Amino acid sequence: MTHCTDKQPVDGEHGPLAPPPASHLPLAILAIIAFFPLGVMSLTRSVTVGNLWEQGDYDASVRASADAKSWAMRSFSAAVALTVLASVGVLLGQR
Template identity: 40%
Template sequence: MTNPYPQQPHDPYGQGQGTYGPGMPAPYGAQPPGPPPDNNLVWGILTTVLCCLPLGIVSIVKANEVNKLWYQGQYDAAQKAASDAGKWAMWSAIASVAIVVIVFVFVIAAGAISFSTYSTSY
């Protein structure tokens, strides 16, 4: 006959919560150290819709991983996913501002070239 209750994992460091190493969940029954971190999902959606689509999508994917990892007991991985989601959203906003500046400079330069060639050819 097998034991119907799973054994609690051995805590080699005596911490009682957190992770043992990369990808290792917290011990059975361990309480999370607080609420989940901010997943930056709103920023990911806003930058996807208003700014740079590819980078915003990566931000949304990272933001969706945060709560899943947190409730699996992978607190460090959840913190990293939340941080990555914020970074991708920030880079999406920066990329869109850079694109707008480049287009603006191009339009001004094209207008100046067009104006100079038009005024000199009588």
């Protein structure tokens, strides 16, 4: 595999490959703040997206991008669920 001057991977006979998929890095950083354990999974997958794309493994980079977003959503869901449970616990504890 060769590289163009703009560092975009190329396929010898088909020219430049598709642009890299979104890494969802900002979302992953927010996910770490929301719920750390699942946020770390999101961040790990997010960082992998660019590396896989540069290696020419576009399909794996797309999967890593989807995984990063999925783990971030799980992190946000866990944070909301824990907040609701804690709020209910506090409200019931006051009775």
